[in-house]
Amino acid sequence: DVKVTQSSRYLVKRTGEKVFLECVQDMDHENMFWYRQDPGLGLRLIYFSYDVKMKEKGDIPEGYSVSREKKERFSLILESASTNQTSMYLCASTRTSGGRGELFFGEGSRLTVL
Amino acid sequence: GDSVTQMEGPVTLSEEAFLTINCTYTATGYPSLFWYVQYPGEGLQLLLKATKADDKGSNKGFEATYRKETTSFHLEKGSVQVSDSAVYFCALFTGQAGTALIFGKGTTLSVSS
Numbered sequence: 001d002v003k004v005t006q007s008s009r010y011l012v013k014r015t016g017e018k019v020f021l022e023c024v025q026d027m028d029h030e031n032m033f034w035y036r037q038d039p040g041l042g043l044r045l046i047y048f049s050y051d052v053k054m055k056e057k058g059d060i061p062e063g064y065s066v067s068r069e070k071k072e073r074f075s076l077i078l079e080s081a082s083t084n085q086t087s088m089y090l091c092a093s094t095r096t097s098g099g100r101g102e103l104f105f106g107e108g109s110r111l112t113v114l
Numbered sequence: 115g116d117s118v119t120q121m122e123g124p125v126t127l128s129e130e131a132f133l134t135i136n137c138t139y140t141a142t143g144y145p146s147l148f149w150y151v152q153y154p155g156e157g158l159q160l161l162l163k164a165t166k167a168d169d170k171g172s173n174k175g176f177e178a179t180y181r182k183e184t185t186s187f188h189l190e191k192g193s194v195q196v197s198d199s200a201v202y203f204c205a206l207f208t209g210q211a212g213t214a215l216i217f218g219k220g221t222t223l224s225v226s227s
Binding site for chain 2: 033042043108
């Protein structure tokens, strides 16, 4: 069964802390994505990566960075967490050749910043 | 730029009622269109898709037809069940290099017995 696994379902952090959200996929997909989901705003793309060590900014990259050192792993980093980054974070992956719109999602990481 | 507009929710229905969730899009070229569903406490999963005009995607009793003339991809189901309660997202993908899937804001469906 194909799988996208996010390391933490729930996190509580304090303002100013550095936060790492990890995502691993076992489908050998080239493309990986980080979205943020907020009520009334839907899903907004933060960053995506189409290859190892490659990254592209999405619609709302400010305050975030990413790392893709291995094909299966895509990390989202909040350098200095702020309360407006309290949200649900969703990781997804897809292959490049055919079916690029067919994303496979993890279950999400709900982050609360106090 | 490219965008997706969905009807705002929440949509509240009784079991066995007919469902329509409207979705329209703006895009250059010929995008592929998708409906994703998010059940409570879970991530999103693909419900159905259509890759060209007049294609009909279907799955689990849901259907949507890619209408290029009206730039629409409305989701329908003839008889909803309580288990269909979820958030539904319409999305498009243009396939252009360096782009990602574009989602609508989502429509919450609540079905009561």
